[in-house]
Amino acid sequence: MANGTNTTLQGFRSFISQEVERLPPQERRAVVSALEQLFEGLQDRASQSDTTDFPDLIGFGTEAADVAVGDIPQLRADFDDAVTVTQLDATSKLYFLYQHERMGVFRVLNILRRMFHEGRIRVHRGPGARKLYLIEKWQPLRYGPRDRLAAYKRVFNYGRAPRPAGAIVNVNFHYQLVALMSALAQYYRDITIGEVIRGSQDIENRPYGTQATIIRIATDLRYALDRASYGNIVALAHESSLYLKELLELFDMPDIKKAFDANNKWDVVEQVLNRSVVGGARELSQRAKMAEAGREVLQWAAHANLATNRDPAAFQIDTQRAGAHAEAWIAAYRMTDEGRRFPGVGQNLRWAVGLPDRDARLHVA
Structure with a gap:
């Protein structure tokens, strides 16, 4: 996920959170739950389009990556679900x-x-x-x-x-x-x-x-x-x-x-x-x-x-x-x-x- 994309998503989330506070409590719960699922889907899709390769990041690729402007990897926390x-x-x-x-x-x-x-x-x-x-x-x-x-x-x-x-x-x-x-x-x-x-x-x-x-x-x-x-x-x-x-x-x-x-x-x-x-x-x-x-x-x-x-x-x-x-x-x-x-x-x-x-x-x- 690019830094610009991440900043845009987080800003959009903050704006929606301020607007949701004006809703009645019962409607607020449903809207917040739906928005959380929407943001998780957007983050997953944005993370699948990474352009920075790991060899480039460590200096073994064809191009040198800039850490400051490079993509942000979206790491999934799946330890608790890794059970049989x-x-x-x-x-x-x-x-x-x-x-x-x-x-x-x-x-x-x-x-x-x-x-x-x-x-x-x-x-x-x-x-x-x-x-x-x-x-x-x-x-x-x-x-x-x-x-x-x-x-x-x-x-x-x-x-x-x-x-x-x-x-x-x-x-x-x-x-x-x-x-x-x-x-x-x-x-x-x-x-x-x-x-x-x-x-x-x-x-x-x-x-x-x-x-x-x-x-x-x-x-x-x-x-x-x-x-x-x-x-x-x-x-x-x-x-x-x-x-x-x-x-x-x-x-x-x-x-x-x-x-x-x-x-x-x-x-x-x-x-x-x-x-x-x-x-x-x-x-x-x-x-x-x-x-x-x-x-x-x-x-x-x-x-x-x-x-x-x-x-x-x-x-x-x-x-x-x-x-x-x-x-x-x-x-x-x-x-x-x-x-x-x-x-x-x-x-x-x-x-x-x-x-x-x-x-x-x-x-x-």
């Missing part, structure tokens, strides 16, 4: 699998197989017995428990499995996840407060919730998940998800439920764990909700438009579903053993953005 969506989708499935691993669903299958083999469960020719026999016969999983534990360690830094040698381990995942959940929850709590104070649902300006905080945390989380999910994570998450679906269907078979006097598959899981595992079934309700809500938020982060200059109204609509799941995740997380030390949404968010405790207390509204 399929890998991010796989990590959301893997998080769902991890929570079911913590619930003991995969362990229940091993217990049922052993009880079926030893004759300690009164099933023999029903649909559940047939499915249990087929699972035991064919051993469908290519990736077993050890592979799943290694994947949880790589992508989430969860569990006690040894770190794979030479692999990237996402050591900050849980901190970033809790920070994102807190930012989403605080954003919609502040919107609710703003609606009450202003007496209307029509918020003309940016709400009290900090949009930039959500975008920054979600972008960092997305980048860290992308760089830690290479290798077999996509195949493992897909295969293990299908396997988990088969297990849950097995637990819901009528003869399996009858053997444990259960009404549904989750009663089967609870009964088997209570009878066979030290400590019994724990945190089933909390882990089930964390699995659902965590998967939804991670999928939102994978596909969301995290541009810094997003329109606040569009951003609010886009994140509404994720905000509801974030609140549900936090409510369930606070009832788990590790989540009981959770300091609360406001305090955790101030800590996440780097505000010291003393200053955080001074900034409490």
